[in-house]
Amino acid sequence: MQWLDGLVQGVLLGGLYAQYALGMALMFGVMRIVNITHGDLMILLALTGISLAATFALGPWTVLMVLVALGAILGLLLQRLILNRVVGADPLPSLIATFGLSVALQNAMLQVWSADTRSLGGGDIAQASFQLGTLYVGVLPVIVLATATLLTGGLDATLRYTRFGRSLRAASADVEAAAMTGVNPKGVYAGATAVAVAILGFAAVFQSMRATVAPADGPFQLIYAFEAVIIGGMGSIWGAFLGAMVLGISQSIGFRIDPGFGILAGHLVFLLILALRPQGLLGKD
Numbered sequence: 001m002q003w004l005d006g007l008v009q010g011v012l013l014g015g016l017y018a019q020y021a022l023g024m025a026l027m028f029g030v031m032r033i034v035n036i037t038h039g040d041l042m043i044l045l046a047l048t049g050i051s052l053a054a055t056f057a058l059g060p061w062t063v064l065m066v067l068v069a070l071g072a073i074l075g076l077l078l079q080r081l082i083l084n085r086v087v088g089a090d091p092l093p094s095l096i097a098t099f100g101l102s103v104a105l106q107n108a109m110l111q112v113w114s115a116d117t118r119s120l121g122g123g124d125i126a127q128a129s130f131q132l133g134t135l136y137v138g139v140l141p142v143i144v145l146a147t148a149t150l151l152t153g154g155l156d157a158t159l160r161y162t163r164f165g166r167s168l169r170a171a172s173a174d175v176e177a178a179a180m181t182g183v184n185p186k187g188v189y190a191g192a193t194a195v196a197v198a199i200l201g202f203a204a205v206f207q208s209m210r211a212t213v214a215p216a217d218g219p220f221q222l223i224y225a226f227e228a229v230i231i232g233g234m235g236s237i238w239g240a241f242l243g244a245m246v247l248g249i250s251q252s253i254g255f256r257i258d259p260g261f262g263i264l265a266g267h268l269v270f271l272l273i274l275a276l277r278p279q280g281l282l283g284k285d
Helices: 002-030 038-056 060-086 092-113 139-161 163-173 175-180 185-210 215-232 237-257 262-276
Strands: 129-132 135-138
Touching: 002 038, 002 135, 002 139, 002 163, 002 185, 002 215, 002 237, 038 060, 038 092, 038 185, 038 215, 060 092, 060 185, 092 215, 135 139, 139 163, 139 185, 139 237, 163 175, 163 185, 175 185, 215 237, 215 262, 237 262
Parallel strands: none
Antiparallel strands: 129 135
């Protein structure tokens, strides 16, 4: 029974990882932009939300709306002020620029919030659970999974069926050709980065409700997002979702084998898939 519980909890954990991975899938998998600040932006939003909740007595769902809007603004500023200046065929300039920004953000967050861990109060919903057969499942993780599924479906549909999505895919494939057809690549990229960081607003609220956050946590979230995107296959939004499920299940099963093996189990599965199918589970051959 513990293995069935491990599978269920792994899927629920994957829902949280999927919210980390969706923005990464959009920027790294579709736009080919390496954003090292991905995890730090999530932590920045989480700490900001916790402070807002404490200062103005806001509930978690109000904080969620504020953080999604703030994330969109941060993403827009990030693309227009930094990434548009370094984006190109060579990913190295964007990697270096966002690495420097990541270090700056971590130090700034340490100055403002110190190294202490914090969490966002979720009220009764954070403790609520229901029985599924012989298992007890938390209500909050189910909400996280449902939200991740809706976000994935919505983002995939946006890329496939909207003018914005077609413009983004065209700009990612060939910037010059897209510009000749009337697409404004920098404007499209700015909108996509705004969407990517806005999704981190969801992850920030749910992460800080389920666990604790600290200024130095960003690189860990970046690794999980990166691994999920690679496992699923670059360029595939549903692939990132599947990769997050694989990562969550691997860690959950690993924790049941040995409490110290959980995180390592996820990394080992990532390396195994990278060795056997480097294009990812849903990547094109």
